[in-house]
Each structure stands twice: as C-alpha cells, then as structure tokens.
Amino acid sequence: MSAIRFDNVLLRFPSMARAAVDHVSCEVESGNLVVILGPSGCGKTTLLKMVNRLYEPTAGTIYLGDTDIRQLPKTRLRQQIGYVIQQSGLFPHMTVAQNIAVVPRLLGWANPRIQARIDELLDLVALPPGEYRDRYPAQLSGGQQQRVGLARALAGDPQVMLMDEPFGAIDAITRATLQDEILRLQRQLKKTILFVSHDVEEALRLGDRILIMKAGQIVQYDTPFNILTKPTNEFVHDLVGADDMVRQLSLLRVSTAMTRLPDGYALNGHNGHPTIAREDSLRDALSLILRTGAPKLTVLEDGSPVGTLTLEHIRDSASVGARG
Numbered sequence: 001m002s003a004i005r006f007d008n009v010l011l012r013f014p015s016m017a018r019a020a021v022d023h024v025s026c027e028v029e030s031g032n033l034v035v036i037l038g039p040s041g042c043g044k045t046t047l048l049k050m051v052n053r054l055y056e057p058t059a060g061t062i063y064l065g066d067t068d069i070r071q072l073p074k075t076r077l078r079q080q081i082g083y084v085i086q087q088s089g090l091f092p093h094m095t096v097a098q099n100i101a102v103v104p105r106l107l108g109w110a111n112p113r114i115q116a117r118i119d120e121l122l123d124l125v126a127l128p129p130g131e132y133r134d135r136y137p138a139q140l141s142g143g144q145q146q147r148v149g150l151a152r153a154l155a156g157d158p159q160v161m162l163m164d165e166p167f168g169a170i171d172a173i174t175r176a177t178l179q180d181e182i183l184r185l186q187r188q189l190k191k192t193i194l195f196v197s198h199d200v201e202e203a204l205r206l207g208d209r210i211l212i213m214k215a216g217q218i219v220q221y222d223t224p225f226n227i228l229t230k231p232t233n234e235f236v237h238d239l240v241g242a243d244d245m246v247r248q249l250s251l252l253r254v255s256t257a258m259t260r261l262p263d264g265y266a267l268n269g270h271n272g273h274p275t276i277a278r279e280d281s282l283r284d285a286l287s288l289i290l291r292t293g294a295p296k297l298t299v300l301e302d303g304s305p306v307g308t309l310t311l312e313h314i315r316d317s318a319s320v321g322a323r324g
C-alpha cells in the first residue's frame with residue numbers, strides 16, 4: 001500500500017512564469033526510501049514541503065495513507081511526519097536532550113518515557129547519551145548536529161520522514177558515514193522516507209527508488225538499477241552518467257541485481273559459495289567472483305542468506321545502460 005500519494009499536484013508561485021511543481025502524480029510505497037533528484041530549482045524542496053503543508057498546492061491532492069492531508073490539522077499532520085533539513089534546524093538555546101524531547105512533549109508523553117526515548121535515540125544515531133545529552137548544538141560538529149536532527153525527527157516515531165538535503169553541508173567522508181547510518185537505520189526502522197538530494201551518487205546509494213525531476217515535472221521514477229540501465233531519455237542518461245560501467249558497478253548495491261531466494265528457503269551452509277552483504281557494491285561482488293573463481297555468491301542480510309548473485313547478473317546490469 002502507498003504511504004504517500006501525489007495526485008496531479010501543481011504549485012505555481014505568483015512570481016513565477018512556470019509552475020514550480022507541475023502536475024506531479026506518483027506513489028511512495030510504505031517502507032521505501034525515495035530520493036528526489038534533479039538540478040537546482042527543479043522543484044524538489046517545493047514538492048517535499050507540500051507533504052507537511054509548509055506549502056499548499058495550487059491544485060491536486062496529496063494523500064498520507066488514505067487520508068487527504070488537508071483533512072488533518074497541520075499540527076497533527078506534522079507530528080506524524082519527521083522533518084530533517086540541511087542545517088539541522090536544532091534550537092541553539094536547548095540541549096541535545098531538550099531538542100530531541102520537543103515532539104514527545106507536544107505529544108504529552110510522561111517524563112520517564114521521554115528520557116528513555118532520548119537515550120534510545122542517541123544510541124541509535126551512535127552518540128553515547130552520557131557524553132552528548134547535555135551539550136548545546138554549538139558544541140557539536142556538523143555531522144553530529146545532523147545526527148541529533150535525525151534523532152529529533154524520529155522522536156515521536158513517525159511513519160514518514162522528509163529529509164531535505166540533510167547531508168548537503170557535510171564533508172564527503174562524514175557524509176558517506178551518515179549515508180551508511182541511514183541505510184542501517186532504514187533496515188531496522190523501515191520508515192517511509194522522502195529524501196531530497198542533488199547528488200547522483202547519494203541517490204543511487206540510498207534510494208529504493210529515485211524520482212528524477214526537471215522543471216517541476218517527473219522525468220523518471222524508478223529503481224536505481226533501472227535508472228542507470230534504462231534511462232528514459234538523454235537528460236536522465238547524462239544526469240546519472242549511465243555510460244561509465246565501472247562507476248555503475250561501484251554505485252549499485254548487490255541487492256539491485258541478485259536473484260532473491262524464495263521466502264523460507266534455507267541454504268545449507270551457504271552451499272559453499274562465498275558470501276557478500278546485500279548492501280555491498282556490485283563492484284565488490286565482481287572482484288570476489290574474480291578472486292575466488294566461484295560461479296555464484298550467496299547474498300546475506302544480517303547474516304542470513306537472502307539471494308544469489310552470478311557473473312551474469314553483474315554483466316546484465318553493467319551492459320544494459322551502456323550505449324554503442
């Protein structure tokens with residue numbers, strides 16, 4: 001079932017000649033992380049801000065589950081949606097703990113529950129509570145501030161998260177670490193996430209699906225695998241650099257190309273095949289196959305076999321998108 005649905009959504013700012021978001025229709029499945037990708041000014045942030053009603057569409061309807069979001073009071077809607085923005089948006093005069101407690105307090109939770117939640121969330125985002133609880137935002141690095149911003153957005157346990165270039169102002173190394181954390185958290189929490197980015201590699205790495213926009217419209221909405229291997233037009237092809245095979249392999253996760261094992265299917269001792277994690281890249285998989293000479297890899301998720309991967313899988317994914 002879809003968690004968020006855009007039905008013919010249009011937003012025209014009075015000062016603009018064209019619509020900022022132009023007849024967008026799409027569905028985001030529950031538990032999926034969808035990256036909204038596209039050049040500056042294409043309408044990514046505007047689309048996101050309509051979901052928590054920071055902007056109202058000029059026409060069209062947005063549904064959260066089955067509910068038209070206009071039927072929900074804004075405060076209640078926003079309590080159901082976590083929101084993370086680029087500069088963390090933490091309240092500077094509040095400690096880390098107080099920042100995280102904002103939504104639970106609004107929800108009227110009892111104090112012991114709030115305190116336990118703060119510790120739980122700080123552990124979740126890998127900031128030991130003993131060390132970080134009582135610090136002020138100015139006493140944190142940019143990456144740590146984003147982690148607290150994420151913890152704060154998760155505090156009321158919303159099913160939907162909106163993330164607007166959350167790692168945009170973070171250096172490349174910390175950014176990669178935070179991306180890993182998001183993938184880990186997402187495996188654990190299975191939220192529905194809309195994630196704005198203008199970074200192609202981030203989108204390919206994080207997205208279950210990628211929604212590519214240009215001038216307010218959707219150009220392609222598909223899995224990273226299909227975006228790279230079957231770009232709908234030149235714009236998408238050039239945006240994602242679909243010609244570069246080695247790059248493709250290093251950006252695509254094993255899970256995008258593997259054959260899934262049927263549910264409940266037990267592999268006996270991995271059948272002797274070398275193993276690889278589903279989050280690893282196809283490039284890692286290729287080097288493992290070449291190094292070991294194995295015909296097949298067993299793909300693991302949290303230590304359990306979930307799929308198999310062969311050279312053919314990798315060859316298919318690398319060759320479809322390349323032209324000439």
Ligand SMILES: Nc1ncnc2c1ncn2[C@@H]1O[C@H](COP(=O)(O)OP(=O)(O)OP(=O)(O)O)[C@@H](O)[C@H]1O
Nearest residue numbers: 013015016020039040041042043044045046047198
């Ligand atoms: N409050 C506003 N009033 C008028 N025009 C706006 C407003 N907000 C955004 N726009 C315009 O709408 C268009 C889409 O803006 P938006 O911020 O959604 O783009 P974006 O894809 O998120 O860009 P970026 O990657 O640069 O953040 C732009 O042309 C922008 O100038």
